[in-house]
Amino acid sequence: MSGDPIVIVGAGHAAMALCASLVDAGHGPRVCLVGDEDALPYQRPPLSKAFLKNPDEPAQPLRDAAWFAAAGVQCLLDDPVQSLDRQAHSLGLRSGRSLAYGQLVLATGARARRLPGWPAASNVHVLRSAQDARALREALAACRSLTILGGGFIGLEVAATCAALGKPVTVLEAGPRLMGRAVSEALSAHVLAQHRAAGIRIELLAEVGAPSFSHQRLVRLDGASGAYAVDQLLLAIGAQPNTELAEAAGLACADGIVVDGLQRTSDPQILAIGDCTRFAWRGADLRLESIQNAQDQARVAAATLLGGSPQPYQPLPWFWSEQGSMRLQMVGLLDPGPVRTVQRAGAQPGSFSLFHFQQELLRCTEAVNAPADFMVARKLLEAGVQPTPERIADPAQPLRTLLPAAG
Ligand SMILES: Cc1cc2nc3c(=O)[nH]c(=O)nc-3n(C[C@H](O)[C@H](O)[C@H](O)COP(=O)(O)OP(=O)(O)OC[C@H]3O[C@@H](n4cnc5c(N)ncnc54)[C@H](O)[C@@H]3O)c2cc1C
Known part of the structure; x- marks a missing residue:
């Protein structure tokens, strides 16, 4: 068994980061990457x-x-990979090939969520892979208008792109605000106003009812406030983790493959990393979908595989999103409970940052076109340095002076 390779299932961001760590440690020839797409790992963020x-x-x-x-x-x-035999340490691939592994890492990512009961339709798109993005790009070039279901990051990035291309775009968001699961109310409100000012039609609390299809095309969506005629539609209603392989093999899954701080699944011989995982953190259950999470979990997994004594994964989540003229950057996460927010103007007109405190501790920062402030906040959180809300609020004091001296 010792001569068998380290097999990584999935060839996305997390797999690539793990592969790079293993290569850096001199283990490249032991690594086998198995992917279901027809391309080497590529950047997903630019796709929207x-x-x-x-x-x-x-x-x-x-x-x-x-x-x-x-x-x-x-x-x-x-x-x-279609099957995993944990006793035999082997994988079954669609081609019929059987692959023995010495160590196994699942990095199967997530896929775009679809709506149950909707038949396939040529003008209904999702966006997860380069293939999806090519189809959407072709449709956008020829379309009269785009309807987007979902006002999360991907839906809004595409909406801004579509508006920049001069195409009418409507975003239908079921919740009371944009990006409701991921950002503060203040940031949601700012982004809503900016997109509306840019000509994007956005409806909140948009209840979408029965779809009407004709000739394999979606033509209309019924809503509480009337019907929406559809030319092209993007479903941007979130992602669901690819856990089927793990579930069929009997690994513990709960909307994600459950892993411990060393990225071990319920079978400690098998690791999992990236969007497909769920883990405990600060008393809660988390599943993160971000490049930060994919890269940081991959680093921990590499150390676990190579028999080091890694620090258990302690995420400092950070994320970015580009929506028209707005570059949004977020670092940290809020716990449930009251929040005190301090707003600080950025260096450019219209730019600003929101510093969110809970129990006098800085928990999270959101920056709009203020990358320098974002970097300071990230370094403060990484270093565990706690500024006071009053110090953040003082415009006379540059933020960077809060950072511990280098070296
Ligand atoms: C359009 C878009 C924009 C994004 N923008 C940002 C951004 O701005 N910032 C940010 O931080 N994050 C962004 N993300 C999220 C980020 O891309 C993901 O968090 C990251 O790709 C997760 O890496 P992963 O390796 O876990 O999953 P993936 O990159 O999805 O890779 C998983 C791979 O495994 C394959 N696979 C699944 N099952 C099998 C199987 N049985 N056998 C073989 N292969 C399999 C999948 O097809 C896929 O190729 C974006 C994502 C998308 C789709």
């Missing part, structure tokens, strides 16, 4: 941003084929 604007923009590989060849990493692409 630059990629949609430019018909010639290619997907950006995270590393090219020459890197994998030089590192000795074996890549099996376009060949999903």
